[in-house]
Amino acid sequence: MRMTPMIESFVCHFGEMGSRWGFNRTVGQIYALLVISEQPLSANDIADMLGISRGNVSMGLKELHSWQLVQTTHRQGDRKDYYQSRGSIWDMANRVFEERRKREMDPTLSLLRDIMLDEAANPDEAFAQQRIGEIHDLLENITEWTQSLQSLSPEKLNTLMKLGSGVGKVLDFKDKFMAKKAD
Amino acid sequence: MRMTPMIESFVCHFGEMGSRWGFNRTVGQIYALLVISEQPLSANDIADMLGISRGNVSMGLKELHSWQLVQTTHRQGDRKDYYQSRGSIWDMANRVFEERRKREMDPTLSLLRDIMLDEAANPDEAFAQQRIGEIHDLLENITEWTQSLQSLSPEKLNTLMKLGSGVGKVLDFKDKFMAKKAD
DNA sequence: TTAAAGTTTCAGAATTTTCTGAAAGTATTA
DNA sequence: TAATACTTTCAGAAAATTCTGAAACTTTAA
Known part of the structure; x- marks a missing residue:
């Protein structure tokens, strides 16, 4: 998925809202991205799209995991973890x-x-x-x-x-x- | 009203919760104090009891006012504003x-x-x-x-x-x- | 009109939160 | 077992938030 103005404005806003909703900006943005992406994304995809550090993504995903809001998937012949939003x-x-x-x-x-x-x-x-x-x-x-x-x-x-x-x-x-x- | 351990623990906790509930620590503490005080308190009373600056109290009260959570009262022959929590x-x-x-x-x-x-x-x-x-x-x-x-x-x-x-x-x-x- | 008693504002200090990135950790494959 | 490809952690840097206190402002009453 490529960042387009529409997607970016959604993701940004969810980031800002994140802090009001009880999680921090990065966590909000990561989740927003996963929710509107049809394909699962790798941690690197996320870091690139949001322009944040790899470590920050890892911590954000960890938190989303603890909230049970994401799930991890894998692809044949690929060692990367791919992440997906979970549930309805x-x-x-x-x-x-x-x-x-x-x-x-x-x-x-x-x-x-x-x-x-x-x-x-x-x-x-x-x-x-x-x-x-x-x-x-x-x-x-x-x-x-x-x-x-x-x-x-x-x-x-x-x-x-x-x-x-x-x-x-x-x-x-x-x-x-x-x-x-x-x- | 004097600060006792019971009152202090309530006030402290409301301060911490404040940030989760959408206002900052001081605002939470001020409100807690007003809720459990039978008499209205002056801004100085509040600053003394909480050990915070007079300016900070003023800003906190301003915010509580905008939330319509406090009301101001006066006493005969006393120029001070006294504050009280408002409503049930x-x-x-x-x-x-x-x-x-x-x-x-x-x-x-x-x-x-x-x-x-x-x-x-x-x-x-x-x-x-x-x-x-x-x-x-x-x-x-x-x-x-x-x-x-x-x-x-x-x-x-x-x-x-x-x-x-x-x-x-x-x-x-x-x-x-x-x-x-x-x- | 002035002094006194009070309130508010706001620049900068202090504190808290968030983010980075290098180092350590963990599989997986050859 | 070593090399590779990836993930996680965490100390310190950066950013955001909150707090202080002196100065400016307002109101009252003599």
């Missing part, structure tokens, strides 16, 4: 969510839990503890909910997303039905 | 989501849209464009959906979250009902 777009989104949950939610939840186990030493701490409790409960709810959403099939998730705020109506409806059933 | 925990979570959407999704969606309007110059670009289209559609779905969720009342959202993956059953049920109604 949904899989990729799932991985990113999961990884972010691990980085952004889990450590916080664990600290908040610890704090709540402490005895408040004075009224300030008692107030703080109460607020911390609220934050903990909210984060825990969100975490559990997103986890359960991820266990839903892509089709169900799609239905749910298409429903948009209409999901409110479905909930009302369910309540009514449950009430009737209790008669 | 839900409001805070909403703000963070919204801000992140603005930073992480909107620019990407807009770039992807632009790319899709271009004419593919060769087969590589045609393939790339197709993948980019998939990514665009997924991101757009997620964006619209999260927006519509945010417009739901906190109670409805809570019901929905409590439902967890049980939401799948409710969807099935709704389908069945719709089918019957069509008879």
